[in-house]
Amino acid sequence: MKRQAKASAPAKVILLGEHFVVHGEPAIVLAIDRRATVTVETRSDSKIFIRSEDMGISGFFMNDQFFPQRGGVEAKKKLEPIYAVAREVIKKHGLETAGVNIKIKSSIPIAAGLGSSAAVSVASAAALCSLFDSDKSKDNIFQIAFNAEKIVHGTPSGVDPAISTYGGILWYCKGEPIRRLDIDVDLPLIIGNTGKERSTGELVAKVNDLRNRYPRIIGKVIKAGGEIVKRSVKAIKEKDLETLGELMNINHELLCAVGVSCEELEKLVHAARKAGALGAKLTGAGGGGCMIALVSPEKIEDVAEAIEKAGGEALTTRKTDVGVAIER
C-alpha cells in the first residue's frame, strides 16, 4: 500500500434543470475550471483525521464518534460526508478500520451552488481508492461520492457528484445512464455569487413540500422544467445562444415559482439581463449562492460590472473536460 495519494475534482454549474432533476426530469450541467484537491496518507492508529484549510475546520472520527480540533462540534456536519467516503473505501477494501489523514484544499466557493461538497467527496473517494489500491474506475468513485452526498442532502439527484467525476457537459437524469454531451461549444458564462450561504437539503425539502401540497400545479412546473432542458439541447447543438439564453430566463422564472429564488439572486439576475446578458438564472439550489449569465463576448465586462454593482462577486469561468483526476 502507498503512504500517500492525491486527487482533484472540478466544481460545476447547472445550466438548466436544478431541483426538477430531483423529481425525475433531466438537467444539463457543466464542469468548470475550479477544483478541490484532496491529499490522503496512512496513519499508524485507527483515527480518520480530516482537515479543511479553506473552511478552517478539523477533527477526527474514531468508532463513529467525532472529536473536533478546530471549528467546534459544528465541524462534524461538514466533515461527515468525507468520513462516510473514507468508511466506504476502507470497508470495500475488506478492512474493519484503518487510520488516514485527509487534507482538503479548494478554490471553490462553499455552499454557493457550485458543487463544492460533491467535488470534495469525489476527490476524497479517488484519493482514498488510490491509497488503498481499490477500484479507481469513475463509476466506482461516483457511486461512493453519491452515497456520501445522501448523508448531507437527504434526497440528492446525484447530478453534483456525476459532473465532478466525469467532467465536460452532461445530460443527467436520475436512474438513467449518465450521458456526456460531446458538443464543441463555447458557453461564455459569468457567475455571480451573492455570498449568501444556504443549505441545499433545506431547499430541496421546500420544493418537495410545495409539490406535496399542490401536486397538480407544481407537477406541471416540474414537467415544464424538463421540456426546457430537452429544447435546450437543440439550441446548444446549433450554437444558438439567443434561444439558450431565453430558455435560461424561462427556467429561472420556474425556479421562482417553486420558491427557491431570493432577493439577492433577483438583484443579480435582473442586473445581468439589463446589462445585455442573453439569459440569466440562479444556478444550484438557490436561496442565495450563485446565479449564471450567458453573455456574448462583447458584453462580458458590462455584465460582470453590473453584477458587482448589484452587490455580487463576478467570476468568469470556463468549461473543463477534466473530471476527477488522480495525481501520480
Ligand code: PMV
Ligand atoms: O448543492 P447545489 O446548490 O449545487 O444544488 C444541487 C442541485 C439540486 O438540483 C438543487 C439538488 C440535487 O440533488 O440535484
